[in-house]
Amino acid sequence: MVLPLRVTALWGPSAGEMAQNMFSDMESVLQFKRGLEEASKFLPSASQLVIDLETNPFSTWKKEETPRVVVKEEKSERDSSPNGSRGRKNHEREDWDLEEGRSNKQSAVHVEEGELSEMFDKVLLWTGGQCCGNDADQEVGCKSLQPDEQSNGSSGGKSRSKRQNKRMETVDLRTLLILCAQAISSDDSRNANELLKQIRQHSSPLGDGTQRLAHFFADGLEARLVGSGNGASNYFSSLTSKRTTAADMLKAYKTQLQACPFKKLSIAFAIKMILHAAEKATTLHIVDFGVLYGFQWPSLIQQLSLLPNGPPKLRLTGIELPQHGFRPSERIEETGRRLANYCERFKVPFEYNPITAQNWEKIPIEDLKINRNEVLAVNCLFRFKNLLDETVEVDCPKDAALKLIRKMNPDIFVHSIVNGSYNAPFFLTRFREALFHFSSLFDILDSTLPREDQERMMFEREFFGQDAMNVIACEGQGRVERPETYKQWQVRTLRAGFKPLPFDQELMTKFKGKLKSCYHKDFVIDEDNNWMLQGWKGRIIFASSCWVPA
Structure with missing residues (x-):
């Protein structure tokens, strides 16, 4: 599909309309349907309980906070499909699910259009020498991320939690979590329930990093205990979610970018490498696996417009999961219209080819519309952390996706991954690794943001909480969180017929300077085997690399 550029207002649709469309599809991405009959045995009758899954079925806000709930039997890409291919439906999970339920469309309309437009620019565009965020906001972030301010929050937060923290000193929540996981693994439900009770008493979504982690991990353990592994995803339908507006989600996303450099540096890395490959191109074709809302591309469009010889034509093939209903491509087409508006604004010729596919590794190469006279970047x-592996399917989807990319013969393949070891087929091994990984994530936000920060709490609930629950509660194709380490991806990518590009040392120097000047001292950036590694207190959390056909 080619979206023609029309002469419209600078931003095309209004910012209110953009926000409405951008955040209107949460139920088609995040609601579970498969096994709803099995799930009903855990729920009271429909007249007694209705569950609202519009914002996020994984969310762990307790029922007493939302006493009236509403049930919707809409299908989720996070869990299942009629043909049983559940595991591939959640490619978009790390990647920034900033969606809202359809009944929340009205909330987006009330957002001030000027304020929302300004927020889009601040978050998505390159200004003042940096990508994805402006200097004014970055300065605010820098000041709030100093080491001597970590973990304390405001003085009010300290006074409120002082007595609670004193009591927590004698409780080892991590040990309690592991003991509870062991009890569940051995079908000792009585002991597991007693341990869960203890964890609940000493954990809180408002406490320090460990208490917050324990709160969300307890939700995952409870879901596994009630749902018994493969059926655990059915229990998610009994969890309610606090309603959030589109503006709130944008603020949470922006807050996360300011508090943590991982996403920002990964996007900057990809843009730098693609621009370098396309220096003399007349046409640049980008195939983006997981385009979602296209948040990573306005900055590239802006920088293409600044090239000395003028911008090349930009062709973007955006690959996403189909939505349920009568318009399965609605969201990905709206992404194209939004990016077309940016291209019109910066006078970059633009062509958009949206592809909605359930199994990304099986997309016919003809659908990608690759031309010989263009620079091709993937x-x-x-x-790719949400693709299945050899433990579920003999024909490994992760390897198949890399082979498809190799068949495209791209000029450059930029791959950023979540570096995780919690993909073990054995529950206890996976649980321990997930505990280490998510401990770092919660510690990052506890060290860089006040505990009472509303955007921080929303981010932890909507992203960390639901990812952890899927890792803990689900098995088989229902478990869609399947990250691997950069060394494992190195083997897979070499085997698929690629070779790594040498790392840009000048770029690494710039990134290290930005990290040192603007972020907490415990963030680290390093290089190994041509991978850019990003981490926290020595633990590698994200990695990025560039590849070309061997």
């Missing part, structure tokens, strides 16, 4: 930002 990009994947943290989305």
